[in-house]
Amino acid sequence: MDHGRPMVEWFGITFDLSIILTSTTAAVLVVLLAFFLTRNMDPDKPTKLQNVIEWIVEFVQNISDNIIGKTKMPFIASFGVCLLLYIFIANLLGLPATISTTDTHVVWWKSPTADPHVTLTLAVMVMGFSHYYDVKTNGVKNYLAGNFRPYKFLFPFKLMEQFSGTLTLGLRLFGAIYAGEVLIMLLTSSVSSGIFPAVAASVPLFIWLAFKLFISGLQAYIFVVLTMVYVSVRLH
Amino acid sequence: MGDFFIFGLPVSIGTILYQLVIFSILVFVMHKLFIKKVVEMLNGRRDRVVEQIASTEKFKQEAREKLLEQEELLEEAKIAASNIRKKS
Numbered sequence: 600m601d602h603g604r605p606m607v608e609w610f611g612i613t614f615d616l617s618i619i620l621t622s623t624t625a626a627v628l629v630v631l632l633a634f635f636l637t638r639n640m641d642p643d644k645p646t647k648l649q650n651v652i653e654w655i656v657e658f659v660q661n662i663s664d665n666i667i668g669k670t671k672m673p674f675i676a677s678f679g680v681c682l683l684l685y686i687f688i689a690n691l692l693g694l695p696a697t698i699s700t701t702d703t704h705v706v707w708w709k710s711p712t713a714d715p716h717v718t719l720t721l722a723v724m725v726m727g728f729s730h731y732y733d734v735k736t737n738g739v740k741n742y743l744a745g746n747f748r749p750y751k752f753l754f755p756f757k758l759m760e761q762f763s764g765t766l767t768l769g770l771r772l773f774g775a776i777y778a779g780e781v782l783i784m785l786l787t788s789s790v791s792s793g794i795f796p797a798v799a800a801s802v803p804l805f806i807w808l809a810f811k812l813f814i815s816g817l818q819a820y821i822f823v824v825l826t827m828v829y830v831s832v833r834l835h
Numbered sequence: 836m837g838d839f840f841i842f843g844l845p846v847s848i849g850t851i852l853y854q855l856v857i858f859s860i861l862v863f864v865m866h867k868l869f870i871k872k873v874v875e876m877l878n879g880r881r882d883r884v885v886e887q888i889a890s891t892e893k894f895k896q897e898a899r900e901k902l903l904e905q906e907e908l909l910e911e912a913k914i915a916a917s918n919i920r921k922k923s
Binding site: 619633640642643676681685711714724 | 846847848849850851852853854855857858859860861862864865866868869870871872873874876877879880883
């Protein structure tokens with residue numbers, strides 16, 4: 600089952616069109632969701648939709664307060680909320696369908712997070728954000744000196760820690776969602792082997808779809824928590 | 836298929852760049868347009884609740900003091916009334 604990707608070349612660099620399509624869709628959906636949830640906000644009498652957005656923001660603020668402590672940068676709440684919503688919606692995009700052309704088997708619609716490019720880019724952005732936060736709070740000198748803080752010979756280990764942390768953060772998300780998609784494709788391809796295997800495969804398919812829904816939310820939550828943990832490790 | 840190969844797997848730089856750009860735009864748009872409003876509203880509500888509780892405490896304290904004053908005045912009035920009755 601070899602599935603290709605639609606690649607084009609602009610200005611000498613290769614782009615993957617299906618990822619451009621699906622990640623833009625996920626981003627637009629996040630903005631639309633936020634827009635509809637914050638439309639008529641009343642500070643004293645919260646409406647139902649306003650409660651939802653308040654719950655989301657307070658949830659992320661709770662996580663950051665518990666792990667980092669009171670912080671003076673309100674940007675961390677929006678970064679966390681963005682990550683949570685974007686990853687959750689991106690994970691859910693591959694759930695209804697995986698669209699591919701019939702003769703060349705080129706996949707056009709799948710979760711953007713089922714691609715290692717996307718998840719590793721997100722992980723690198725999170726790491727970059729934690730470094731930026733460290734420089735902003737402690738200053739450049741402290742940031743550079745903090746690398747040698749407990750013992751000098753631990754410096755290569757600290758480098759490895761940054762590198763491997765980024766890798767695990769990105770690959771964890773990629774592995775969970777990609778495995779879900781592979782299994783969905785496997786179960787749905789049983790349709791081509793006749794009606795009895797198709798009916799027999801429908802029960803595990805439903806169970807797997809429900810599980811994937813749960814996993815989407817869980818992976819988004821884990822990503823946000825680990826973001827906060829990396830930022831707090833950098834700060835202390 | 837890709838730009839360069841890491842461990843034999845193709846890596847396309849364009850996808851990475853695009854994802855960087857679109858996620859940064861998303862974070863800035865969310866921060867400026869929506870989340871700032873919500874955070875300010877939550878903080879404003881918390882400050883207002885704290886202020887209301889503090890002023891309620893203050894009013895209760897004043898009410899208690901006034902009650903004590905009233906009772907003292909009542910005692911004095913009773914004593915004055917019994918004095919007047921004794922004289923007459």
